[in-house]
Amino acid sequence: MNRISERGFTLLEMVCVLALIAIMTAVLLPFFPSHTTRSRLQGYVLQTAALLKEDRNAAIRRGTGVATLVDTGSRVIRSGASADMIRIPDDVHFETLLPRTCNHREVLSTIRFFASGISCGGAVTLARENVGYEVRVNWLTGRVEIVSSNAAN
Known part of the structure; x- marks a missing residue:
């Protein structure tokens, strides 16, 4: 009785290959480029508006001025009243329009x-592809509002 040799992979070989693929995926996944979706962009816009409103309310509650830092170079918006901070991803167009001076001081x-x-007002623009939003702070009332724009730069 001749035993016919079977060709194929053993279960152990298959498990080892799947384990190697899983390890490589876990290591390499963070290096794949990810992009900001429309819903994430909207989330950043809402976070920005909420942070600005929080700082305005803190200024009223404390009875003193509060300055929100909007640093386009390091892509960060930092609260002047708390430790809250928003980091804007690199694939999002991030721009500000701020006055040069406020209350006779440089902004x-x-x-x-x-x-x-x-x-003293200001505006923060966040955009990606054909979707853009502007978070505006009214110079007179301090009111924070979100305005949608159709095209990004």
Whole structure:
């Protein structure tokens, strides 16, 4: 009785190959480029508006000025009233429009809120592909609003 040799892989060989593929995937996955989806972009916009509103409310509650740092170079928006911070991804177009001076002082990449709730104003633009949003701070009232734009730069 001749035994016919069977060709193929053993279960152990298959498990080892799958384990190697899983390890390589886990190591290499963070290096694959990821992009900001429309919903994530909207999330960053909402976080930015909420942080600005929080700083405005803190200025009113404390009875003193609060300055929100908007640093386009390091792609960070940092609260002046708390430790909250938003880091904007590299694939999102990030731009600001701020006054040069506020209350006879140089602005230096900040949106300032006064104890009365008013502000010197400013705008933060976040956009990706054909979707863009602008978070505006009214210079007179300090009110924060979100405006949608159709095309990004």
